[in-house]
Amino acid sequence: MITLGIDVGSLTAKAVLMDGDKIIEKHLISVGYNSKTAADKLLSELLDKAFIERKAIAKVVATGYGRNSIGFADKATTEIICHGKGIHFLLPEVRTIIDIGGQDSKVIVLDGNGTVANFVMNDKCAAGTGRFLDVMARAMETEINDFGPLALKGKNPSEISSVCTVFAESEIISLVAKGEKREDITSGIHFSIARRIVSMVKRVGLIPPLAMSGGVALNVGLIHALESILETPVSTTPLSQFSGALGAALLAQEL
Amino acid sequence: MKENKALRRFREVAAAPYDYLRNLKTVTGKEMIGSTCSYTPEELIIAAGAHPFRIFGESKGLSHADAHLQAYGCSMVRGMLEDGLSGSLDFIDGVVFSHACDSIQRLSDIWRLNVKSLHFDVLLPVKLDTPLAKSYFTKVIGRFKKDLEKSFSIEISESEMKKAIHVMNELRNNLIRLYTLQSQYPGFISGSDISAIVKASMVMEKQEAVDLLTHILDEAGEIKLADMPSNPKRILISGSICSHPDISRIIEGKNAVVVWDDLCSGTRYFEGLVPDDKEPLEAIASRFTSRYVCPAKHLGVEFQMENLKKLITQHKVDAVLFMFLKFCEPFSFDYPDIKKALEKMKIPFLMVEMDRHNGVDEQMRTRIDTMLEIL
Numbered sequence: 001m002i003t004l005g006i007d008v009g010s011l012t013a014k015a016v017l018m019d020g021d022k023i024i025e026k027h028l029i030s031v032g033y034n035s036k037t038a039a040d041k042l043l044s045e046l047l048d049k050a051f052i053e054r055k056a057i058a059k060v061v062a063t064g065y066g067r068n069s070i071g072f073a074d075k076a077t078t079e080i081i082c083h084g085k086g087i088h089f090l091l092p093e094v095r096t097i098i099d100i101g102g103q104d105s106k107v108i109v110l111d112g113n114g115t116v117a118n119f120v121m122n123d124k125c126a127a128g129t130g131r132f133l134d135v136m137a138r139a140m141e142t143e144i145n146d147f148g149p150l151a152l153k154g155k156n157p158s159e160i161s162s163v164c165t166v167f168a169e170s171e172i173i174s175l176v177a178k179g180e181k182r183e184d185i186t187s188g189i190h191f192s193i194a195r196r197i198v199s200m201v202k203r204v205g206l207i208p209p210l211a212m213s214g215g216v217a218l219n220v221g222l223i224h225a226l227e228s229i230l231e232t233p234v235s236t237t238p239l240s241q242f243s244g245a246l247g248a249a250l251l252a253q254e255l
Numbered sequence: 256m257k258e259n260k261a262l263r264r265f266r267e268v269a270a271a272p273y274d275y276l277r278n279l280k281t282v283t284g285k286e287m288i289g290s291t292c293s294y295t296p297e298e299l300i301i302a303a304g305a306h307p308f309r310i311f312g313e314s315k316g317l318s319h320a321d322a323h324l325q326a327y328g329c330s331m332v333r334g335m336l337e338d339g340l341s342g343s344l345d346f347i348d349g350v351v352f353s354h355a356c357d358s359i360q361r362l363s364d365i366w367r368l369n370v371k372s373l374h375f376d377v378l379l380p381v382k383l384d385t386p387l388a389k390s391y392f393t394k395v396i397g398r399f400k401k402d403l404e405k406s407f408s409i410e411i412s413e414s415e416m417k418k419a420i421h422v423m424n425e426l427r428n429n430l431i432r433l434y435t436l437q438s439q440y441p442g443f444i445s446g447s448d449i450s451a452i453v454k455a456s457m458v459m460e461k462q463e464a465v466d467l468l469t470h471i472l473d474e475a476g477e478i479k480l481a482d483m484p485s486n487p488k489r490i491l492i493s494g495s496i497c498s499h500p501d502i503s504r505i506i507e508g509k510n511a512v513v514v515w516d517d518l519c520s521g522t523r524y525f526e527g528l529v530p531d532d533k534e535p536l537e538a539i540a541s542r543f544t545s546r547y548v549c550p551a552k553h554l555g556v557e558f559q560m561e562n563l564k565k566l567i568t569q570h571k572v573d574a575v576l577f578m579f580l581k582f583c584e585p586f587s588f589d590y591p592d593i594k595k596a597l598e599k600m601k602i603p604f605l606m607v608e609m610d611r612h613n614g615v616d617e618q619m620r621t622r623i624d625t626m627l628e629i630l
Contacts, residue, residue, distance in 0.1 A: 065617045065621070077628060078621050078624045078625040078628060079621065080621065080625040081625060081628050081629070103618075104618055115629070116625065116629050117629075119622075119625060121618065121621070121622055
């Protein structure tokens with residue numbers, strides 16, 4: 001049975017097409033003002049990419065912030081459940097997941113069967129989210145894709161004490177004025193966000209192995225900072241950005 | 256349940272409580288006495304010929320209150336002050352401040368200096384469940400009676416007090432019946448309608464609320480099981496205030512029903528009856544000293560847990576949703592220990608913090624949805 005999982009987040013919309021337990025296609029686009037329009041566009045581009053017709057898809061599960069506005073979905077499930085499902089499929093041993101999205105961050109604990117047992121979510125503050133990294137990369141005049149590798153070059157991470165995105169930006173401007181190295185400031189930024197995430201991990205209680213999902217899992221600088229503070233390896237997968245959509249497609253297989 | 260006139264009336268009053276009160280004052284000429292907490296002896300206000308109502312603090316955009324209260328204070332208290340300062344309570348004659356929490360005590364001071372109205376303080380004892388507290392509180396209530404008599408130049412008779420006790424007990428009995436029915440037949444009425452009924456009952460003339468509720472309860476006698484959700488998850492909401500209709504909609508959208516609550520905007524308003532065979536002042540005091548104690552009058556986490564456990568068992572609760580007002584300290588202080596105890600009991604739960612003036616956003620919805628999807 002062919003199923004579609006669609007994850008409409010605050011910044012990007014992702015789709016995964018599955019046939020049984022085989023991923024047959026995936027696609028990602030930016031979300032603009034209207035999440036419903038984004039979902040329609042995502043579906044039509046995915047169908048073209050996979051050379052299949054809409055009627056070939058038996059079931060659709062939607063997830064992400066836009067999940068309730070996707071008219072063609074058979075069911076809406078939260079991204080917390082879907083990320084758990086998707087990561088469990090890709091990395092079956094994993095018990096704790098850090099998911100950093102565009103506008104929030106979550107720590108999810110799974111039981112041995114991949115079912116969500118507990119979760120904690122930071123949803124009121126940009127610090128500790130993908131948006132924070134975007135703003136900081138801009139402040140450092142760096143492309144977001146180069147931001148993580150630049151952080152790895154920092155030997156003496158600068159101390160970023162502010163917990164607020166707006167104030168952290170002005171703190172960074174002061175560090176630049178003081179002449180601190182660009183890579184050290186960048187490394188400091190990554191450690192500051194990692195400390196925020198670690199406090200959430202501690203609140204929910206870390207059960208290893210640990211993995212990271214969501215777009216920010218592509219940032220090697222953050223993975224390094226998290227591993228240094230938690231003193232435990234953080235697994236990722238090339239499909240980290242798609243793990244929510246993948247989980248949704250898997251749930252659709254169960255409908 | 257089917258639409259009916261009584262339900263529509265409750266919804267109307269809950270949507271615009273101050274319009275109802277303004278009109279009531281014009282029609283009846285009664286003094287309008289606002290209250291800030293469920294520890295208000297409303298019976299005495301009724302016996303004095305005045306009308307008691309709850310101040311909700313629902314003003315949008317706090318421009319006046321923030322000149323007096325810090326932004327990191329309880330949003331309900333800030334909202335109540337805004338109501339007072341902005342003119343939306345232009346019909347009030349007086350306000351009763353029952354000193355339950357620190358924020359309400361300070362609100363009383365600020366109100367006295369800045370809002371022109373009769374001012375009554377009801378000084379709750381620190382402990383509420385001891386014999387000494389009972390005799391002290393009886394005196395406090397006696398003092399409140401004298402303050403009312405002096406302010407209105409009247410004498411409150413024993414028969415008027417007994418009449419007021421009777422109507423308030425009728426209202427409480429009806430609200431308890433409504434909640435009990437929802438626990439027995441979860442979903443026979445929507446959660447947002449239950450919230451509207453309790454909220455409107457805090458505002459309306461009590462006899463009117465009693466009559467409307469009796470009508471609703473009589474109609475509910477014909478509950479059709481086929482019209483109700485099948486095997487919904489049973490949720491208990493615990494915390495300070497939760498009257499946002501969206502919360503009920505989110506919960507009900509996931510085939511779950513709030514079967515009971517432990518909220519200031521819910522059962523804490525009507526829990527416990529005033530004994531009608533005792534001297535009225537002592538009887539009113541005994542209701543407050545023998546019922547559930549609000550966390551603002553901390554009795555220890557064990558006490559809170561016992562109460563929660565009782566509700567969980569009694570109403571076969573599947574999960575607990577804690578709804579706290581941001582910066583409401585009494586609840587936040589207890590929460591870490593309650594969390595540990597619930598984890599031990601393996602009862603699923605979720606805590607969300609709300610600001611009185613913000614709606615339910617997608618992030619909050621994601622958290623509530625997830626808890627319900629896990630069940």
